[in-house]
Amino acid sequence: MAPIPLDFIMFVTLAGLAILGSLGVVFSRVLVRSALWLLGTLCSITGLFILMGAEQVVPIFVLVQIVGICTLLVFGAVLADPKNMQEGDTHE
Secondary structure: OOOOOHHHHHHHHHHHHHHHHHHHHHHOOOHHHHHHHHHHHHHHHHHHHHHHOOOOOHHHHHHHHHHHHHHHHHHHHHHOOHHHHOOOOOOO
16 A cells, blocks of 8 residues: 555645634634634645645735735624624624
8 A cells, every 4th residue: 555645644634624714714603713713724725825836826815814804803893793792602
């Protein structure tokens, strides 16, 4: 049996982290946790870009990440109900 290539292991790991992080973004009820899940998702996608050899795309993608997460936090803070911003408060 041939050994599993390191590239394949890294791809499966980063893809799994991206899927897990995207599910965390969708199902998280707390705004800051959702932003952290989004950060993890985007970092794993950046790792996939590096793994594919597209290093010239990475700085642009990191800039998009920063702007996207800041926009999420600003709009989320503006549109969220202040009563539901408590950490333990998850009811609607």
